Amino acid sequence: MKKNDRVTGTCLNYTFEGLGVVKVDGFPLFVKDMLVGECGEIVVTQVRKNFGYGRLMKLISASPERAEPPCKIFKQCGGCQLQHFSLAELQRFKTQRVKDALERIGGLDCHVEDALMMEDGWYYRNKGQVPVGVDKAGKTVCGFYRINSNDIIDMDVCLIQHELINKTVQCMKRLIGEFGNAEVFRHLLVKVGFSTREIMVVFIVREKRVAELKKMASMLVAEVPEVKSVILNLNQRADNVILGDEEELLYGRPTIVDELDGLCFEISSKSFYQVNPVQTVKLYNQAVAFAELSKDDRVVDLYCGIGTITQFMARQAAHVQGVEVVAAAIEDAKRNAARNGIVNVDFVCADAGEYAARIADSGERVDVVCVDPPRKGCDERTLEAMLTMAPRRIVYVSCDPSTLARDLKYLGERGYGVERVQPVDMFPWTYHVETVVLLSKLITKKHVNIELHADELDLTSSKSK
Incomplete structure (x- = not known):
């Protein structure tokens, strides 16, 4: 196969960017604007060692999940990639994208809930x-x-x-x-x-x-x-x-x-603030639900930004500490908490990994850790500090399935198992997806055996009495 060849093929799958995967004599071509099950005439635009790229010239058979993109510059603009997907196909794609990353990168075989979609996914960016x-x-x-x-x-x-x-x-x-x-x-x-x-x-x-x-x-x-x-x-x-x-x-x-959701937030030019407020409420409420907080729980919120998740969690916890490296964001967070009358929080301007390590070294009790890192995920120092803190639960909010899978694998190998995975479509008509994951301490086989043995001893003792 070489550049400018014309071939006919059927889309079998998607890349993580939503490009259609078409195999011609076993050689994969990545083709924009094709849905799974569609057959089309394709011109080869680029050939590499193990894959190539193609451009759809003519659609021979269309998927029932194909939608007509309403944007007149959709094909030229790099902002949205998936306006040709139906809402149902978009949900399948985003759910599967998370599942594939967890399996291939994290080696995790876990159930992934269907992505929480936005029914009217237009004019959502703030x-x-x-x-x-x-x-x-x-x-x-x-x-x-x-x-x-x-x-x-x-x-x-x-x-x-x-x-x-x-x-x-x-x-x-x-x-x-x-x-x-x-x-x-x-x-x-x-x-x-x-x-x-x-x-x-x-x-x-x-x-x-x-x-x-x-x-x-x-x-x-x-x-x-x-x-x-x-x-x-x-x-x-x-x-x-x-x-x-x-x-x-x-x-x-x-x-x-x-x-x-009833909380007010001041936003500055450099504040990190989720771009889709409607879906943000779903995302944060999911994170709070996963945390299963009680009024006795102490929470650490790493990469807290302007304190959005921090304050959502503070409504159900004893105390929440937010950590963020951007000084302006921390000042915003303090003002936001004061504006909302939330007093069971405090905010620290520090590198997440560095401060998490300090908390871990202090031996301070932490019941839940919430982490919402940038696209690159957590560094090893942050992950190690989280492990040392030994919280009952970790709630991981991620904007990148690949780095999420890498970090879950690291935590899983050191005692924290994935309990629940909930994708949320924060970015309709793009390939991006946010995910909330609940991790809990694994009970090792050795620990279970010790508990069973202790129960047997207690039972025997009761009988002898």
């Missing part, structure tokens, strides 16, 4: 990170990067972003065109409080033109009065990191507010 540029005709463009490219696909409406984000980006695109300063901007970061409809806009810029940018902020607020915060973020780095270190408030407050 955060938009939109690159700004100029096209070949000199027109300002704001959109998303083309797949595997740095070209910006211009966008007026994104179907997975909140309506107020779309409105704000449209206004800013027009203003940038009027001011003729697209070269100043790298990105627009827009955050929305779903319950409050408050908007934060961050101008991520290459040059600090404060007077000009303040004028733009005033014009934006006049047109979009929901904007309560405009921040200038200076980023002169040469890499792909979106936010720089230097910030200045151009308008309004430094934070906006949102509400989750």
Whole structure:
């Protein structure tokens, strides 16, 4: 098989990114926009040693689970990958993705619950990170990067972003065109409080033109009065990191507010806050349910961010300690807890692994550990500290099934078994999936035998009396 060959094949499975897997004479081709069971004519676009890539040229037979993507730039944009899936097929894919990772990477044969889906999975994102540029005709463009490219696909409406984000980006695109300063901007970061409809806009810029940018902020607020915060973020780095270190408030407050399940949270420009509030409530309530907390339980919440899971758990526990390395997030967490009148929490600004090791060394009693790490998962120091703390339960919240499986294998080999696995679709129409896992201390065979022997002794003693 070589590049530009035309072949016919049937999709048998999916890659973790949702590409269709088509085997031609036993050789796997990964093909975008194909569903399991579909047959199509494919042109080979790339051939590697053990696999290749293809492009679907003609669909010969379609799956009943195929949906018509409503987004007009779906095929070019790299934001969503799976708009051609039905909701049922999306659920099967995300559930199986978690199951496959646990089996192949973690060596775990455990039941995975069906992913908790979002029935109306549109306009759900509360955060938009939109690159700004100029096209070949000199027109300002704001959109998303083309797949595997740095070209910006211009966008007026994104179907997975909140309506107020779309409105704000449209206004800013027009203003940038009027001011003729697209070269100043790298990105627009827009955050929305779903319950409050408050908007934060961050101008991520290459040059600090404060007077000009303040004028733009005033014009934006006049047109979009929901904007309560405009921040200038200076980023002169040469890499792909979106936010720089230097910030200045151009308008309004430094934070906006949102509400989750009766709890209020202040959100700053650099706060980590789940992007889908509707599904976040399902995710956090699942984590709390898995923890099976009592009013006597002490909880440690590692990678706590602005204290969202911390406060959800504090409503049922004796005390929860949140640990986060980002200082601004910890300040937000403290304010959030005070705002909500939650007093049985405290927050520590520290590396999760380092502080977990300190707790472990202190011998302090910990009943439940909750961990919600970044995509790379937990490092070995953090995992070891969790083991030393010896909690009754570990609740692991993960945004990446592969690193989750790796960490579960590590913990499993050292005494903690997987009890329950619940995927949650936090990112409809993409291949991403969040997962909540409950781990409990394993009872070793030796321990069971000792307990049985002790029971027998007690029984014999009772009879002799």
